[in-house]
Amino acid sequence: MRLSNILKDMEYDLVQGTLDQDISEIIFDSRIKQTNSLFICISGFTLDGHDKAEEAIQNGAVAVLVEKDIHVPNGVTVIKVENTRNAMAKVASNFNDNPSDDINVIGITGTNGKTSITHFLKSILNEANHKTGVIGTLGTVIDDELIPTNNTTPESVDLQKFLKDMAITDHDYCLIEVSSHSLQLKRVAHTKFSTGIFTNLSPDHLELHKTMDEYFEAKAQLFTMTEKANIINADDIYGQRLIEQLRDSNVKTLTYGIHEKADFYASDIEYSLEGTSYTLHTPFETAKINIHLPGEIYVSNSLAAIAAAYSNGIAIEAIQTGLANVSNIDGRFETVYSSGNFNVIVDFAHTEDALQKTISILKPFVKGNIILVFGVYADMSENGRDKRYGMGRVAAEYADFSIVTLDNPKNHDIETIMKETTDAIERNKGKFIEIRDREKAIQYAIEISEQDDCILLAGKGHETTQVIGDEEIYFSEKEIVQKAMETKVFQ
Numbered sequence: 001m002r003l004s005n006i007l008k009d010m011e012y013d014l015v016q017g018t019l020d021q022d023i024s025e026i027i028f029d030s031r032i033k034q035t036n037s038l039f040i041c042i043s044g045f046t047l048d049g050h051d052k053a054e055e056a057i058q059n060g061a062v063a064v065l066v067e068k069d070i071h072v073p074n075g076v077t078v079i080k081v082e083n084t085r086n087a088m089a090k091v092a093s094n095f096n097d098n099p100s101d102d103i104n105v106i107g108i109t110g111t112n113g114k115t116s117i118t119h120f121l122k123s124i125l126n127e128a129n130h131k132t133g134v135i136g137t138l139g140t141v142i143d144d145e146l147i148p149t150n151n152t153t154p155e156s157v158d159l160q161k162f163l164k165d166m167a168i169t170d171h172d173y174c175l176i177e178v179s180s181h182s183l184q185l186k187r188v189a190h191t192k193f194s195t196g197i198f199t200n201l202s203p204d205h206l207e208l209h210k211t212m213d214e215y216f217e218a219k220a221q222l223f224t225m226t227e228k229a230n231i232i233n234a235d236d237i238y239g240q241r242l243i244e245q246l247r248d249s250n251v252k253t254l255t256y257g258i259h260e261k262a263d264f265y266a267s268d269i270e271y272s273l274e275g276t277s278y279t280l281h282t283p284f285e286t287a288k289i290n291i292h293l294p295g296e297i298y299v300s301n302s303l304a305a306i307a308a309a310y311s312n313g314i315a316i317e318a319i320q321t322g323l324a325n326v327s328n329i330d331g332r333f334e335t336v337y338s339s340g341n342f343n344v345i346v347d348f349a350h351t352e353d354a355l356q357k358t359i360s361i362l363k364p365f366v367k368g369n370i371i372l373v374f375g376v377y378a379d380m381s382e383n384g385r386d387k388r389y390g391m392g393r394v395a396a397e398y399a400d401f402s403i404v405t406l407d408n409p410k411n412h413d414i415e416t417i418m419k420e421t422t423d424a425i426e427r428n429k430g431k432f433i434e435i436r437d438r439e440k441a442i443q444y445a446i447e448i449s450e451q452d453d454c455i456l457l458a459g460k461g462h463e464t465t466q467v468i469g470d471e472e473i474y475f476s477e478k479e480i481v482q483k484a485m486e487t488k489v490f491q
């Protein structure tokens with residue numbers, strides 16, 4: 001594409017060179033070899049892409065987009081903008097023919113619930129014969145093929161490529177899990193969202209956002225980018241704050257909830273470990289809903305999907321069948337072993353709030369003990385310490401026995417992580433043991449369990465790696481459980 005077209009509708013200064021040249025690719029990593037590319041210099045957390053421009057040029061870049069002054073050979077075009085991350089998103093959208101003009105994009109944000117909402121909504125939309133792609137924590141799904149990705153929300157260059165692939169293969173919808181990182185780092189800027197969904201907010205990612213207010217404001221950005229509807233969880237205090245904030249918005253706000261007054265709500269909820277049924281109330285009708293996931297959080301998440309489906313004109317029959325068709329979500333309250341009353345469940349719960357909710361789902365149905373295996377993934381800041389104290393408290397109060405282990409400690413101080421977590425359990429009079437090796441921790445949980453017990457492996461969910469130091473090792477909780485159960489004999 002012509003460089004001048006790539007820069008369409010943007011504000012920039014042409015510092016040197018010409019816009020009259022063809023660009024083969026947009027790149028933001030200088031190590032990528034690509035002739036005739038446009039290299040975008042990002043001022044990162046650890047290093048500055050402007051210092052890498054020379055390497056990018058050696059690797060084939062013929063133009064660079066900068067936000068600071070740099071010196072490069074005369075033949076190379078230099079374009080200066082105010083913010084290269086924001087510009088990268090616009091450039092990526094232009095380069096891919098602005099694909100969000102051609103597809104209905106629904107963004108889902110909030111600390112928990114994003115993945116299950118995309119599953120519910122995709123199933124509903126498919127039932128209504130709408131081809132639907134997904135970009136999220138479990139990867140990108142185009143034409144029902146899973147493309148693995150590193151981040152929940154990819155960088156704009158990749159995101160726009162995925163959207164284009166969906167648009168040219170006649171997808172009607174794309175559901176995007178929009179992380180707060182992606183909003184703050186402009187990964188989804190210049191994407192047209194028809195609908196935004198807000199689930200909830202609880203402490204997480206505070207290494208980036210520092211305070212809950214900053215975290216909330218990052219999330220709230222999504223709702224200034226939507227054109228058709230904003231769908232907000234009325235049961236969440238930050239949801240209420242968002243509803244208030246959007247009072248003068250031109251975009252319609254629809255609310256959902258179980259406890260607070262809302263446009264879409266549930267009554268007569270009946271829970272079992274296998275699933276949940278409830279009566280749905282919408283502004284237009286009531287209907288019976290069955291889902292195969294247990295607990296209030298899934299009622300709430302299904303209500304979000306229903307509100308989004310309604311606002312896109314989907315009929316109740318497709319909603320009912322679509323929801324009933326979702327039987328399993330990778331690493332989300334997933335039963336990986338079951339025999340009689342004994343169950344092993346893997347769940348992504350990795351915050352105090354999510355852990356409390358997940359154990360609360362189990363509690364009424366477990367005759368024996370709830371054995372919890374968990375670690376705390378958080379940095380060494382005060383916020384990280386609060387998270388360790390919080391998750392330790394929940395473990396003590398809600399589980400019968402906890403096995404404290406590691407969850408992607410990366411280069412954080414393992415001694416402190418373990419001590420602060422176990423201190424919190426002790427202070428709240430919980431029973432626990434510390435086994436740092438997560439595989440051994442799972443094996444131990446299985447070894448001590450009895451026939452009526454339930455083991456909850458919390459934190460990793462769908463993940464298949466464990467990151468210790470700089471090393472990333474393959475780690476499948478499901479496989480470890482299957483193997484350990486082969487030799488398990490209940491007393």
Ligand SMILES: CC(=O)N[C@H]1[C@@H](OP(=O)(O)OP(=O)(O)OC[C@H]2O[C@@H](n3ccc(=O)[nH]c3=O)[C@H](O)[C@@H]2O)O[C@H](CO)[C@@H](O)[C@@H]1O[C@H](C)C(=O)N[C@@H](C)C(=O)N[C@H](CCC(=O)O)C(=O)O
Nearest residue numbers: 028029030031042044045046047049052151152153179181
């Ligand atoms: C904290 C964070 O979000 N970091 C993102 C950030 O990294 P950074 O600022 O450290 O990058 P950097 O290493 O300083 O490099 C700056 C620039 O120089 C470039 N570079 C770097 C090295 C080199 O040799 N040459 C070169 O050109 C890099 O490509 C980059 O453009 O910019 C990078 C490039 O845009 C991102 O890939 C990276 O995401 C990393 C992979 C990450 O792990 N992010 C996580 C925390 C994240 O985004 N998580 C959210 C939330 C998930 C959830 O909901 O739980 C997600 O959406 O996944």
